[in-house]
Amino acid sequence: MGCCRPCKARRPAHRPAVHPLSPGHGLEPTNRLAAASAVGANAARRGGQQQDLGTRRQWCPVSLVVPVALSRSGRTETLTRPTSHQRQRTRPPPQGQPTDLTTENASSNRMRDLNYQLKQLCHRNRDGSFATQRDRERVLDLVANQLQEAGFRHLGATSLKPEHVDGLVARWQAEGLAIGTIKNRRAELRWWAEKIGKSNVIARDNHHYGIGNRQHVTNVSKARELQFSELSRMNDQYSAMSMRLQAAFGLRREESIKIRPEWAERGNILALKDTWTKGGRTREVPVCNAEQRQLLDEAKALAGRGSLIPADKTYAEQLRRFEHQCASAGIHRVHGFRHQYAQVRYRELTGWAAPAAGQCCELKPDHPLKAKRG
Template sequence: MDDLTYDLQQLCRRNRDGSHATQDDRKRSLKLAAQQLREAGFRQMRATSFKGKHVEALLARWQREGLAVGTIKNRLAHLRWWAEKIDKAGLLPKDNTQLGIADRRYVTNINKAVELGPELSRITDPHVRMSLQLQAAFGLRREEAIKFRPGYADRGDHIVLKGSWTKGGRERSIPITTPEQRIVLQAAHQLAGAGSLIPAHKNYVQQRNVYDGQCKSAGISHMHGLRHQYAQARYRTLTGWQAPAAGGPSGNALTPAERVQDTEARQVISRELGHERTQVTAVYLGR
């Protein structure tokens, strides 16, 4: 193992920011960056010797390879993390457009919502089945639904997600607004008891692999679409009309009063989904 790869591994071990999935992605991304810098001729680097020329070399390679903008932005986020941990936070600009990377546009009226149907009966692992039902009922991410501990989360009129379950490590709450959500929670209590939806003899990564394998065998894919369905159902409840992605009116067709409702609904949904920016709701709701 070269010095740079070793240094970056140690940096990741000492700084466990974010969820397990975020940490795993960061480790893989930084390991790849170290390899690509070595291939670019930077042979005797240490983590602390990171400079602008290294960013430029990596970015140029990624653009030559034709990587998707989203992939490049994710890799740049990991480079920013690296720079921050060695006290060089100003090494990369916060705005990707200064690096020639266009901002991703969160505008789409293509409906990506999915609902759980008969295929759920083909899921043989009860913990995976329960995780999928929680995703549908509360718009949870996969990791959140796998790590879910009903004894901790259930607060009567809302659920609370621990920061260690969520993307970015931010705790959040989601209201319980329907009888169906309460039914799903009661089933989760019965299955998990005081524990989580990870069986006692497994760790998170093992159960995530079971989840992925079960979904693949059952012919279920794009389970992120359950979050889209949750967001669109909440939008309909909060506004009284369908979201644009579900066939409702676009923002241009709304009256001034309706636009206020639309904005307020998107703010609520953004918080419930665990996003910081309301613009991201356009992915789920359209515009």
Template sequence: MDDLTYTLRQLCQRNRDGSHATQADRQRSLSLAARHLREAGFRQMRASSLKGRHVDALLERWQAEGLSAGTLKNRLAHLRWWAEKVGKAGLIAADNAQLGIAQRRHVSQESKARALGDGLDRVGDAHVRMSLRLQEAFGLRREEAIKFQPGYADRGDHVALKGSWTKGGRERCIPITTPQQRAVLDAAHALAGAGSLIPAHKTYIQQRHTYDGQCKAAGLSHMHGLRHRFAQARYAALTGWAAPADGGPTSRLLTPAQRVQDAEARQAISRELGHERVQITAVYLGR
């Protein structure tokens, strides 16, 4: 292992920001960057050696490979993390447009919502079934639903998610607004007790593999669509009309008063889904 890869790995191990999945993605991305820098002729580098010419070389290669804007943004986010941790936070422009990366437009008028339906009955693992029910009821991500601890999360009128469960390590709360949500939580209590939805004899990674295998065997795919379903249901509850992606009116057809409601609903849903930017709700709700 070369010095750069080794010192980057040490940097990641000393700074465990975000969820386990985020940490793993970051380490993979930085190891790839180290290999690409080595292939570009940069030798005897360490993590602290990062300079503008290294960033330029990586960006030139990645753009030449025709990577999507989303992939480029993710890799740049990891490079910015690297730069920040070695005291060079201003090395990479904060605005991706300055680096020649086009803005990704989140516009969808076609619903990607999914329901579990009878597919849930084909899932043999009780913990996986419960994780899927929580995803549908509360719009949770896969990792959040696997790590879910009902004894901690259930606060009566809302569920509280730990930062160690969530993307980016951001804690958040989701209101309990329906009898169906309460019923799912009660069932989660009965199954997990004081623990989580990871069986006591398994690690998170092992249970994630079980989750993926069970979903595949049951013919369940695109389970991220359960978050779309949750978002669209919340939008209808908060506004009184269906989201554009669910057949409702687009924003240009709303009255001024309805646009205020629309904006407030999107802000609330963005928080409940764990996103920092309200614009991301267009992916789930349409415009």
């Protein structure tokens, strides 16, 4: 006969009664009252919504602040709408127009946008060598700053106008910059105008801006000879060899550092790669005398099968080291060695000194150079 009541063996084990946590359980005594009030207010609000669902909720004019005990530390949340003065916005003046100094702070970010947009324009259009790209980016950054100083606000990369170009050229002329410097900066402005499809913004003729012609021939010599005392003050043998190659072959600074002497020597010529030269154009330099050949042998012994960049350095690091060595030795204007080489070659080819050295002569009709031109 079955038992009407479960036997003790089948009865579940006794479990302690679980009581629901009261509001504010686990909080400090000072915060329990605030927690209980917040829970009660939320329950009353939910009850009101169930009784009258058709009533539209309105925003309370007083901010409902969540108690500190229930919110995240260091933060207070409000449920109010933004006030009218927070929604007010000042309308900016027309784009590219000069403004007074009262809008200086408001427009500084937009002017930084112009610098950023021009920088991005340079990065998307990598025309020319690395040095050309670097110089272009620096000039355009200077242009953006000078437009800001002139009072032009809210400019973008596509906001270039003729009045901007006129103002910049007038400023450069007032600063007394060289004609070549002004033309170089104007060339960067023309590049900017072409990239944004506004080539007509800049006049085609330099005379429109009152820019004269460059003086390519001068009687002032920029040549300089390398002195042994200067060379002895350089304690880096790679930098010293690059300096000697500049003086002997008229190499540029980058060419004298990147050159691989064993590869470049081709009998009576010194072949220069396009990755070493300015503008990426290969060229050849003649080897004319025994001093040059001896210097090449010393360079090959120092560099081996590589270049005049040490194995543990990059080109940028060696370039900085070369500049530091020149400054320590008191050698400035190293491009003057290239001028000196050009004047020596001019004398070897013509028989007289170059015009920059103070002499100017007419070629005779039977001169080889005159016949070659004719």
